[in-house]
Amino acid sequence: MSLSKIVLIGFPQHEDAELRVQLGKLLPDTFIESPPAETFDLQCSNDTLIFIWDSVTSPSIVRRLFDHNPQANIVVLSHNGQSERAADLMHLGAIDYRILPVPDDVLEIYIRKSGHQSALAQQASEQQSSAKNKQDVFVTEDIETRRLLDRVALIAPSCASVLVIGESGTGKERLSRYVHACSNRNDQNFIAINCAAIPEGVLEAELFGHEKGAFTGATAARPGKFELAHEGTLLLDEITEMPIHLQAKLLRVLQEGEVDRLGGRKPVKIDVRVIATSNRDITKAVQNGEFRQDLYYRLNVVTIQLPPLRDRRGDILPLAMHFLERFSQMYKRPAPQLSEQAIQHLSTHPWPGNARELENCMHRAFLMAMDSRIDVEHLALDFVPDNFNNEENNSSDAVQAGVSIRDMERALIEKTLVHVQGNRTEAAELLGISIRTLRNKLHGYESGMSLAG
Numbered sequence: 097m098s099l100s101k102i103v104l105i106g107f108p109q110h111e112d113a114e115l116r117v118q119l120g121k122l123l124p125d126t127f128i129e130s131p132p133a134e135t136f137d138l139q140c141s142n143d144t145l146i147f148i149w150d151s152v153t154s155p156s157i158v159r160r161l162f163d164h165n166p167q168a169n170i171v172v173l174s175h176n177g178q179s180e181r182a183a184d185l186m187h188l189g190a191i192d193y194r195i196l197p198v199p200d201d202v203l204e205i206y207i208r209k210s211g212h213q214s215a216l217a218q219q220a221s222e223q224q225s226s227a228k229n230k231q232d233v234f235v236t237e238d239i240e241t242r243r244l245l246d247r248v249a250l251i252a253p254s255c256a257s258v259l260v261i262g263e264s265g266t267g268k269e270r271l272s273r274y275v276h277a278c279s280n281r282n283d284q285n286f287i288a289i290n291c292a293a294i295p296e297g298v299l300e301a302e303l304f305g306h307e308k309g310a311f312t313g314a315t316a317a318r319p320g321k322f323e324l325a326h327e328g329t330l331l332l333d334e335i336t337e338m339p340i341h342l343q344a345k346l347l348r349v350l351q352e353g354e355v356d357r358l359g360g361r362k363p364v365k366i367d368v369r370v371i372a373t374s375n376r377d378i379t380k381a382v383q384n385g386e387f388r389q390d391l392y393y394r395l396n397v398v399t400i401q402l403p404p405l406r407d408r409r410g411d412i413l414p415l416a417m418h419f420l421e422r423f424s425q426m427y428k429r430p431a432p433q434l435s436e437q438a439i440q441h442l443s444t445h446p447w448p449g450n451a452r453e454l455e456n457c458m459h460r461a462f463l464m465a466m467d468s469r470i471d472v473e474h475l476a477l478d479f480v481p482d483n484f485n486n487e488e489n490n491s492s493d494a495v496q497a498g499v500s501i502r503d504m505e506r507a508l509i510e511k512t513l514v515h516v517q518g519n520r521t522e523a524a525e526l527l528g529i530s531i532r533t534l535r536n537k538l539h540g541y542e543s544g545m546s547l548a549g
């Protein structure tokens with residue numbers, strides 16, 4: 097398959113030739129045209145992709161191009177970007193404004209956006225299937241997220257600590273794995289530890305290890321996660337839930353590059369890149385005295401803010417397809433198609449539980465769709481609180497006969513999570529349960545409890 101055509105406007109000869117070669121490799125069958133810069137009537141369809149060179153481009157030219165070719169997809173390329181100009185052109189409807197050279201995977205996004213869905217989607221799913229470690233693939237087609245990923249790829253090779261902030265389920269762990277995969281530590285371990293899920297008394301030994309006899313039950317010496325992650329990457333998930341006395345010890349480890357096992361006599365040298373995640377506003381936690389400021393500065397060398405799924409809608413369908421493909425491999429049967437209405441539903445749902453909610457939804461739908469087509473009823477998105485946009489006290493909140501306690505509990509938990517914007521600590525407080533109980537319940541929903549009843 098190919099695009100109906102690609103148009104290159106106003107490029108210097110050398111850039112025109114290079115772009116042609118690059119595009120020709122991705123789309124060998126597509127006609128590439130380089131009309132004179134003043135040509136506006138290009139007879140475009142919605143799978144025509146136009147690249148224009150920034151120095152011949154002004155907002156009025158882009159407007160004229162759109163006027164003549166309302167279905168075209170326009171990307172502006174430049175040698176030296178000017179952010180104001182970029183903002184103007186994007187505002188007019190250009191898909192992107194970018195400095196040359198453009199990597200192949202970004203060109204693929206433009207191509208896909210321009211209607212060239214199936215061939216590249218198939219290619220992408222083949223790439224996913226053949227990826228060495230599928231945990232490392234961070235699926236995204238949303239232009240903004242793609243840009244974020246480009247920036248992530250730039251910092252990944254360094255050993256700088258990274259802080260990933262985002263609502264629960266946005267893909268923080270997935271992004272952390274991507275950072276590791278793009279780093280020169282990728283042939284070493286990626287070790288993850290969830291600071292909220294491990295009982296306080298156990299966390300210290302888990303992180304730093306212990307010697308034999310260090311405490312009752314320590315029948316053998318054990319290395320901690322830091323030692324296991326030596327020369328690799330350690331993910332400290334939900335770092336803000338780490339007790340304050342352990343934060344002090346963590347800071348020392350990070351500063352000195354060595355750990356003291358519990359009951360140990362001499363420190364062990366470690367070389368670990370630390371990535372920490374949180375779904376809370378860490379600066380607030382610092383202000384409240386719950387998180388050490390010095391540790392925050394130490395971890396915060398690079399901060400990545402991962403937006404909620406509702407703010408990167410371009411990722412919804414690619415993620416849905418990715419999850420279906422995964423379940424297809426897991427259950428060894430073909431992935432069902434999504435009906436038009438199901439696609440519509442997925443695209444407009446607010447996804448308070450982000451990618452995790454979408455993953456669970458696709459799991460449910462995969463299992464429930466019998467005739468190899470997923471329809472709206474298979475999505476079972478009834479648990480979306482109607483008050484997601486702050487319209488509280490909606491009548492759907494009322495307790496109704498015929499609903500099981502378990503379903504009510506789940507609805508209440510999900511609604512509370514939405515209310516606190518995914519902050520599990522606050523949600524647990526409001527619900528009057530411990531953060532661990534909350535986590536266990538959420539994991540229970542993930543592992544399929546929600547399919548019953």
Ligand SMILES: Nc1ncnc2c1ncn2[C@@H]1O[C@H](COP(=O)(O)OP(=O)(O)OP(=O)(O)O)[C@@H](O)[C@H]1O
Nearest residue numbers: 233234235263264265266267268269270451452455
């Ligand atoms: N961009 C992505 N590509 C592929 N899978 C993704 C992506 N984002 C999220 N996922 C999947 O969605 C699920 C939730 O993602 P993840 O665990 O990384 O979220 P999180 O933000 O770390 O969640 P939490 O805050 O609850 O720990 C995982 O199964 C993950 O593999």
